[in-house]
Amino acid sequence: MANRRAVGNPLALAVLANLLFEPMHPYELGRRLKETGKDRNIRYNRGSLYMVVEQLRKAGFIAEQETVRDTARPERTVYALTDAGRDEMYDWMRELVSRPEHEYPKFGVALSLLGVLDPTEAVDLLRLRGIALESEAAGVRAGIEATKKMGVLWVFLVEEEYRLAQLDAEIRFVTSLIDGLGAPEYVRAWQEAFNEGKKKWESSSDQGER
Amino acid sequence: MANRRAVGNPLALAVLANLLFEPMHPYELGRRLKETGKDRNIRYNRGSLYMVVEQLRKAGFIAEQETVRDTARPERTVYALTDAGRDEMYDWMRELVSRPEHEYPKFGVALSLLGVLDPTEAVDLLRLRGIALESEAAGVRAGIEATKKMGVLWVFLVEEEYRLAQLDAEIRFVTSLIDGLGAPEYVRAWQEAFNEGKKKWESSSDQGER
DNA sequence: GGGGTCATGTAATAGGTTACATGATTCT
């Protein structure tokens, strides 16, 4: 019941969306994804592309329309969206927009294991992250401005705005975490807990072989 | 050069961290992950667990310490962290904390293809998302409060605080996006663009064989 | 006209998830 969708890779959704208005061959699809910068939000590589195209075909969401052989390039197969494909793509979009899905960001992993690091070191590391985040955010901001100047409708930038909102939130979070970890009562508590754990381990490993 | 780390699955990091103070068998590792709620931040399932344990062993980060056969349960192999394993785990943690990594959240995918949806429908869908986000946020908040009451150190909740910060940011973003999409000049612009695309497609598909 | 690099695709490999298997324990 986890994944009742026949093809689950987001790349497939992009394929369906791009075939909405005109049939295309896979390479062209890939080219457009990169050109329009969608590969910043959708993990893209050619291998996966051919894979999802094949999966979509098997599922009946796209159909081989013709095979062009203009003796220059290798033979290219052009695919067109089927009715089922259009339905699937709308359904999928609706779900993605309306239902938040649980995700597993890497930083969440780090935070959930943060206890293993000495708090003073953690603070240093977090400062580094803060700097990196700032510079990323600046980059995104600049990109948005540049694109806007080219007269692109803001809806086509909405994903960058989202990214920026997330970055800003994370920057604030990191800043406040740095403060929290610096508090001397925490540092002391951590050191005690750590030594506690260590002692336990040492005494218990005495009686095991190794 | 993408993944010079021998074992890349975050679950492996959790395994290393849990073996820091005492050797354990895989099932016990899994039990603790679930018990301490780490499976909210680290994708967990037993199959993957046995997989990463094996990978870690091959990589020399953990070593088989003994095989217990207390005729009750199936034979269990107990693993211990090696020195290389401890080094790897600290190095990995440091990287995760200090270096933001590019991620591909599902909502970003949706946003980058948002243009295919009629803006009035998009607004409805976003309202639904907003509601869902609020209720999730409320849940996380409640969880944090409950755990705090049990006297748990706040560092062990820091990942939930992070999640909350993200949720709040997304809520604000969605709210403002709803406003933006409702603007009548955008709705008009979208309808024109859409009809444009449709016309082009129809006329071009006339001369292709179906 | 030979060395790069586009354009295009296939195949080999590795990674992860689901499904299956099996004995013990506990519940009614």
Next chain:
DNA sequence: AGAATCATGTAACCTATTACATGACCCC
């Protein structure tokens, strides 16, 4: 005692990524 559930692991299956292959074009 039979049913449900816990404890534990293996194996089969999918998915995704990397590596390889090949012909045209382009540039001095």
